[in-house]
Amino acid sequence: MSGADDDPPQTTYVIGVENIMHLPYYGICDTEYCGFGRDLLDAFAAAQGVEVLYRPLPIPRLHRALASGLIDAKFPANPDWAQSTKGNSPVLYSDPVVLFTDGFLTLPEHKGAPEKVGTMRGFTIDMSVLGNTSVKLFEANAEADLFNLLVRGRVDTIYTNINVMRAYLRREGIPVETVIFRRDLPFQNSQYFLSTTTKPLMIDAFNRWLEDAFDEIQALKKKHHISEMEVISSTPLR
Structure with missing residues:
Protein backbone atom coordinates (compact mmCIF):
# COMPACT_ATOMS: atom_id res chain seq x y z
CA MET A 1 0.00 0.00 0.00
CA LEU A 99 -22.75 -9.85 8.85
CA PHE A 100 -24.81 -8.85 11.89
CA THR A 101 -28.37 -8.17 13.01
CA ASP A 102 -29.61 -5.09 14.86
CA GLY A 103 -33.00 -5.53 16.45
CA PHE A 104 -35.33 -4.85 19.35
CA LEU A 105 -35.02 -6.85 22.57
CA THR A 106 -37.36 -6.82 25.55
CA LEU A 107 -38.00 -8.66 28.78
CA PRO A 108 -40.21 -11.73 28.17
CA GLU A 109 -43.19 -10.20 29.96
CA HIS A 110 -43.31 -7.16 27.67
CA LYS A 111 -45.46 -7.93 24.64
CA GLY A 112 -46.73 -4.53 23.57
CA ALA A 113 -45.49 -1.89 21.18
CA PRO A 114 -42.35 -0.03 22.34
CA GLU A 115 -42.90 3.35 23.96
CA LYS A 116 -39.44 3.97 25.47
CA VAL A 117 -36.45 2.61 23.54
CA GLY A 118 -32.83 2.45 24.65
CA THR A 119 -29.90 2.28 22.23
CA MET A 120 -26.15 2.91 22.14
CA ARG A 121 -25.09 6.55 21.97
CA GLY A 122 -24.35 7.59 18.40
CA PHE A 123 -26.11 4.63 16.79
CA THR A 124 -28.37 5.23 13.80
CA ILE A 125 -31.98 4.24 14.47
CA ASP A 126 -35.08 5.21 12.50
CA MET A 127 -37.98 5.30 14.95
CA SER A 128 -40.47 5.72 12.12
CA VAL A 129 -40.28 1.96 11.48
CA LEU A 130 -42.28 1.49 14.69
CA GLY A 131 -45.17 3.54 13.35
CA ASN A 132 -45.24 5.66 16.51
CA THR A 133 -43.78 9.17 16.40
CA SER A 134 -44.08 9.60 20.19
CA VAL A 135 -41.51 6.90 21.07
CA LYS A 136 -38.93 8.26 23.52
CA LEU A 137 -35.26 7.46 22.90
CA PHE A 138 -32.70 6.88 25.67
CA GLU A 139 -28.98 6.51 24.95
CA ALA A 140 -26.36 4.46 26.79
CA ASN A 141 -22.57 4.39 26.61
CA ALA A 142 -22.15 0.63 27.06
CA GLU A 143 -24.10 -2.59 26.72
CA ALA A 144 -24.15 -2.92 30.52
CA ASP A 145 -25.83 0.48 30.81
CA LEU A 146 -28.26 -0.45 28.06
CA PHE A 147 -29.20 -3.69 29.80
CA ASN A 148 -29.68 -1.86 33.11
CA LEU A 149 -32.04 0.62 31.46
CA LEU A 150 -34.18 -2.35 30.46
CA VAL A 151 -34.19 -4.36 33.69
CA ARG A 152 -34.78 -1.26 35.82
CA GLY A 153 -37.80 -0.32 33.75
CA ARG A 154 -36.51 2.99 32.40
CA VAL A 155 -37.14 1.63 28.90
CA ASP A 156 -39.42 -1.16 27.74
CA THR A 157 -37.29 -2.10 24.72
CA ILE A 158 -33.66 -1.82 23.64
CA TYR A 159 -32.32 -1.66 20.09
CA THR A 160 -28.86 -3.09 19.58
CA ASN A 161 -26.75 -5.75 17.92
CA ILE A 162 -28.25 -9.10 18.90
CA ASN A 163 -24.91 -10.94 19.18
CA VAL A 164 -23.41 -8.13 21.27
CA MET A 165 -26.17 -8.25 23.88
CA ARG A 166 -26.06 -12.04 24.04
CA ALA A 167 -22.27 -11.93 24.48
CA TYR A 168 -22.66 -9.42 27.32
CA LEU A 169 -25.18 -11.64 29.09
CA ARG A 170 -22.89 -14.68 28.79
CA ARG A 171 -19.88 -12.76 30.15
CA GLU A 172 -21.93 -11.63 33.14
CA GLY A 173 -23.38 -15.08 33.80
CA ILE A 174 -26.91 -13.85 33.06
CA PRO A 175 -29.21 -16.33 31.29
CA VAL A 176 -29.56 -15.36 27.64
CA GLU A 177 -33.30 -15.97 27.97
CA THR A 178 -33.52 -12.92 30.26
CA VAL A 179 -34.21 -10.88 27.13
CA ILE A 180 -35.97 -11.93 23.96
CA PHE A 181 -35.39 -10.89 20.36
CA ARG A 182 -38.63 -9.31 19.15
CA ARG A 183 -38.92 -10.81 15.67
CA ASP A 184 -42.38 -9.28 15.40
CA LEU A 185 -40.73 -5.84 15.26
CA PRO A 186 -38.60 -4.52 12.38
CA PHE A 187 -34.97 -5.61 12.46
CA GLN A 188 -32.00 -4.95 10.23
CA ASN A 189 -29.52 -7.39 8.73
Whole structure:
Protein backbone atom coordinates (compact mmCIF):
# COMPACT_ATOMS: atom_id res chain seq x y z
CA MET A 1 0.00 0.00 0.00
CA SER A 2 1.44 3.36 -0.98
CA GLY A 3 0.54 6.74 -2.42
CA ALA A 4 1.71 8.18 -5.72
CA ASP A 5 4.63 6.52 -7.51
CA ASP A 6 7.10 9.19 -6.35
CA ASP A 7 5.95 9.05 -2.72
CA PRO A 8 7.65 6.75 -0.20
CA PRO A 9 5.48 3.78 0.80
CA GLN A 10 3.29 4.48 3.82
CA THR A 11 4.22 2.18 6.69
CA THR A 12 1.84 3.39 9.40
CA TYR A 13 -1.92 3.84 9.17
CA VAL A 14 -4.27 5.45 11.68
CA ILE A 15 -7.60 3.65 11.89
CA GLY A 16 -10.41 5.32 13.78
CA VAL A 17 -12.47 3.00 15.97
CA GLU A 18 -15.49 3.45 18.22
CA ASN A 19 -14.67 4.07 21.89
CA ILE A 20 -17.46 1.81 23.15
CA MET A 21 -17.72 -1.77 24.37
CA HIS A 22 -19.32 -3.71 21.55
CA LEU A 23 -17.82 -7.14 22.04
CA PRO A 24 -17.36 -9.63 20.51
CA TYR A 25 -16.94 -7.36 17.48
CA TYR A 26 -14.83 -4.63 19.10
CA GLY A 27 -14.31 -2.69 22.29
CA ILE A 28 -11.83 -0.91 24.55
CA CYS A 29 -10.20 -3.30 27.02
CA ASP A 30 -7.83 -1.74 29.58
CA THR A 31 -7.44 1.33 27.31
CA GLU A 32 -6.56 -0.84 24.27
CA TYR A 33 -8.70 -1.62 21.24
CA CYS A 34 -9.78 -5.27 21.41
CA GLY A 35 -12.13 -7.90 20.02
CA PHE A 36 -12.62 -9.34 16.56
CA GLY A 37 -11.92 -5.97 14.91
CA ARG A 38 -8.50 -5.72 16.56
CA ASP A 39 -7.49 -9.25 15.59
CA LEU A 40 -8.77 -8.73 12.04
CA LEU A 41 -6.93 -5.47 11.42
CA ASP A 42 -3.76 -6.67 13.16
CA ALA A 43 -3.72 -9.72 10.88
CA PHE A 44 -4.22 -7.52 7.82
CA ALA A 45 -1.42 -5.18 8.90
CA ALA A 46 0.94 -8.10 9.51
CA ALA A 47 0.20 -9.52 6.06
CA GLN A 48 0.94 -6.11 4.48
CA GLY A 49 4.04 -5.42 6.56
CA VAL A 50 2.65 -2.17 7.95
CA GLU A 51 1.78 -0.80 11.39
CA VAL A 52 -1.74 0.15 12.43
CA LEU A 53 -2.42 2.72 15.13
CA TYR A 54 -5.92 2.69 16.60
CA ARG A 55 -7.60 5.96 17.51
CA PRO A 56 -10.73 5.45 19.65
CA LEU A 57 -13.24 8.28 19.28
CA PRO A 58 -16.90 8.91 20.12
CA ILE A 59 -19.04 7.81 17.20
CA PRO A 60 -20.10 11.31 16.02
CA ARG A 61 -16.48 12.56 16.10
CA LEU A 62 -15.35 9.42 14.30
CA HIS A 63 -17.61 10.16 11.34
CA ARG A 64 -16.31 13.74 11.17
CA ALA A 65 -12.68 12.60 11.47
CA LEU A 66 -13.15 10.31 8.48
CA ALA A 67 -14.85 13.00 6.40
CA SER A 68 -12.07 15.50 7.14
CA GLY A 69 -9.21 13.05 6.56
CA LEU A 70 -7.91 13.17 10.14
CA ILE A 71 -7.80 9.37 10.13
CA ASP A 72 -6.70 7.08 7.31
CA ALA A 73 -9.61 4.68 7.68
CA LYS A 74 -12.56 3.80 9.91
CA PHE A 75 -13.77 0.47 11.26
CA PRO A 76 -16.51 -0.48 11.39
CA ALA A 77 -18.24 1.50 8.69
CA ASN A 78 -21.42 1.18 6.68
CA PRO A 79 -22.79 3.27 3.78
CA ASP A 80 -26.08 3.73 5.64
CA TRP A 81 -24.58 5.35 8.74
CA ALA A 82 -24.35 9.07 9.58
CA GLN A 83 -25.13 10.34 6.10
CA SER A 84 -25.25 13.96 7.27
CA THR A 85 -21.62 13.98 8.46
CA LYS A 86 -20.02 12.86 5.21
CA GLY A 87 -20.19 16.25 3.52
CA ASN A 88 -18.53 16.41 0.13
CA SER A 89 -15.87 13.82 0.95
CA PRO A 90 -16.30 10.68 -1.18
CA VAL A 91 -16.19 7.65 1.10
CA LEU A 92 -14.78 4.41 -0.26
CA TYR A 93 -15.90 1.14 1.31
CA SER A 94 -14.26 -2.26 1.35
CA ASP A 95 -16.01 -5.50 0.60
CA PRO A 96 -18.18 -6.70 3.52
CA VAL A 97 -16.28 -8.08 6.51
CA VAL A 98 -18.96 -9.59 8.73
CA LEU A 99 -22.75 -9.85 8.85
CA PHE A 100 -24.81 -8.85 11.89
CA THR A 101 -28.37 -8.17 13.01
CA ASP A 102 -29.61 -5.09 14.86
CA GLY A 103 -33.00 -5.53 16.45
CA PHE A 104 -35.33 -4.85 19.35
CA LEU A 105 -35.02 -6.85 22.57
CA THR A 106 -37.36 -6.82 25.55
CA LEU A 107 -38.00 -8.66 28.78
CA PRO A 108 -40.21 -11.73 28.17
CA GLU A 109 -43.19 -10.20 29.96
CA HIS A 110 -43.31 -7.16 27.67
CA LYS A 111 -45.46 -7.93 24.64
CA GLY A 112 -46.73 -4.53 23.57
CA ALA A 113 -45.49 -1.89 21.18
CA PRO A 114 -42.35 -0.03 22.34
CA GLU A 115 -42.90 3.35 23.96
CA LYS A 116 -39.44 3.97 25.47
CA VAL A 117 -36.45 2.61 23.54
CA GLY A 118 -32.83 2.45 24.65
CA THR A 119 -29.90 2.28 22.23
CA MET A 120 -26.15 2.91 22.14
CA ARG A 121 -25.09 6.55 21.97
CA GLY A 122 -24.35 7.59 18.40
CA PHE A 123 -26.11 4.63 16.79
CA THR A 124 -28.37 5.23 13.80
CA ILE A 125 -31.98 4.24 14.47
CA ASP A 126 -35.08 5.21 12.50
CA MET A 127 -37.98 5.30 14.95
CA SER A 128 -40.47 5.72 12.12
CA VAL A 129 -40.28 1.96 11.48
CA LEU A 130 -42.28 1.49 14.69
CA GLY A 131 -45.17 3.54 13.35
CA ASN A 132 -45.24 5.66 16.51
CA THR A 133 -43.78 9.17 16.40
CA SER A 134 -44.08 9.60 20.19
CA VAL A 135 -41.51 6.90 21.07
CA LYS A 136 -38.93 8.26 23.52
CA LEU A 137 -35.26 7.46 22.90
CA PHE A 138 -32.70 6.88 25.67
CA GLU A 139 -28.98 6.51 24.95
CA ALA A 140 -26.36 4.46 26.79
CA ASN A 141 -22.57 4.39 26.61
CA ALA A 142 -22.15 0.63 27.06
CA GLU A 143 -24.10 -2.59 26.72
CA ALA A 144 -24.15 -2.92 30.52
CA ASP A 145 -25.83 0.48 30.81
CA LEU A 146 -28.26 -0.45 28.06
CA PHE A 147 -29.20 -3.69 29.80
CA ASN A 148 -29.68 -1.86 33.11
CA LEU A 149 -32.04 0.62 31.46
CA LEU A 150 -34.18 -2.35 30.46
CA VAL A 151 -34.19 -4.36 33.69
CA ARG A 152 -34.78 -1.26 35.82
CA GLY A 153 -37.80 -0.32 33.75
CA ARG A 154 -36.51 2.99 32.40
CA VAL A 155 -37.14 1.63 28.90
CA ASP A 156 -39.42 -1.16 27.74
CA THR A 157 -37.29 -2.10 24.72
CA ILE A 158 -33.66 -1.82 23.64
CA TYR A 159 -32.32 -1.66 20.09
CA THR A 160 -28.86 -3.09 19.58
CA ASN A 161 -26.75 -5.75 17.92
CA ILE A 162 -28.25 -9.10 18.90
CA ASN A 163 -24.91 -10.94 19.18
CA VAL A 164 -23.41 -8.13 21.27
CA MET A 165 -26.17 -8.25 23.88
CA ARG A 166 -26.06 -12.04 24.04
CA ALA A 167 -22.27 -11.93 24.48
CA TYR A 168 -22.66 -9.42 27.32
CA LEU A 169 -25.18 -11.64 29.09
CA ARG A 170 -22.89 -14.68 28.79
CA ARG A 171 -19.88 -12.76 30.15
CA GLU A 172 -21.93 -11.63 33.14
CA GLY A 173 -23.38 -15.08 33.80
CA ILE A 174 -26.91 -13.85 33.06
CA PRO A 175 -29.21 -16.33 31.29
CA VAL A 176 -29.56 -15.36 27.64
CA GLU A 177 -33.30 -15.97 27.97
CA THR A 178 -33.52 -12.92 30.26
CA VAL A 179 -34.21 -10.88 27.13
CA ILE A 180 -35.97 -11.93 23.96
CA PHE A 181 -35.39 -10.89 20.36
CA ARG A 182 -38.63 -9.31 19.15
CA ARG A 183 -38.92 -10.81 15.67
CA ASP A 184 -42.38 -9.28 15.40
CA LEU A 185 -40.73 -5.84 15.26
CA PRO A 186 -38.60 -4.52 12.38
CA PHE A 187 -34.97 -5.61 12.46
CA GLN A 188 -32.00 -4.95 10.23
CA ASN A 189 -29.52 -7.39 8.73
CA SER A 190 -26.40 -5.45 7.85
CA GLN A 191 -22.63 -5.65 7.41
CA TYR A 192 -19.45 -4.08 8.70
CA PHE A 193 -16.98 -2.56 6.22
CA LEU A 194 -13.65 -0.73 6.34
CA SER A 195 -13.89 2.80 4.91
CA THR A 196 -11.61 5.66 3.90
CA THR A 197 -11.70 9.03 2.17
CA THR A 198 -7.97 9.24 1.43
CA LYS A 199 -6.47 5.73 1.01
CA PRO A 200 -8.05 3.90 -1.94
CA LEU A 201 -5.01 1.62 -2.30
CA MET A 202 -5.51 0.51 1.29
CA ILE A 203 -9.06 -0.55 0.47
CA ASP A 204 -7.83 -2.41 -2.63
CA ALA A 205 -5.24 -4.26 -0.56
CA PHE A 206 -7.79 -5.03 2.16
CA ASN A 207 -10.23 -6.48 -0.37
CA ARG A 208 -7.55 -8.75 -1.80
CA TRP A 209 -6.59 -9.85 1.69
CA LEU A 210 -10.21 -10.60 2.64
CA GLU A 211 -10.32 -13.07 -0.23
CA ASP A 212 -6.87 -14.57 0.32
CA ALA A 213 -7.27 -14.87 4.10
CA PHE A 214 -10.80 -16.29 4.09
CA ASP A 215 -9.94 -19.29 6.29
CA GLU A 216 -7.96 -17.13 8.72
CA ILE A 217 -10.87 -14.70 9.05
CA GLN A 218 -13.35 -17.53 9.63
CA ALA A 219 -11.07 -18.79 12.41
CA LEU A 220 -11.11 -15.32 14.00
CA LYS A 221 -14.91 -15.28 13.89
CA LYS A 222 -14.95 -18.67 15.58
CA LYS A 223 -12.46 -17.48 18.21
CA HIS A 224 -14.74 -14.57 19.09
CA HIS A 225 -17.94 -16.67 18.95
CA ILE A 226 -19.36 -14.70 16.04
CA SER A 227 -21.99 -16.73 14.24
CA GLU A 228 -23.50 -15.47 11.01
CA MET A 229 -25.85 -18.41 10.53
CA GLU A 230 -28.82 -16.74 12.24
CA VAL A 231 -28.22 -13.54 10.28
CA ILE A 232 -28.02 -15.37 6.97
CA SER A 233 -31.12 -17.46 7.61
CA SER A 234 -33.32 -14.69 9.04
CA THR A 235 -35.71 -12.61 6.97
CA PRO A 236 -36.17 -8.93 7.88
CA LEU A 237 -39.72 -7.80 8.49
CA ARG A 238 -39.15 -4.66 6.41
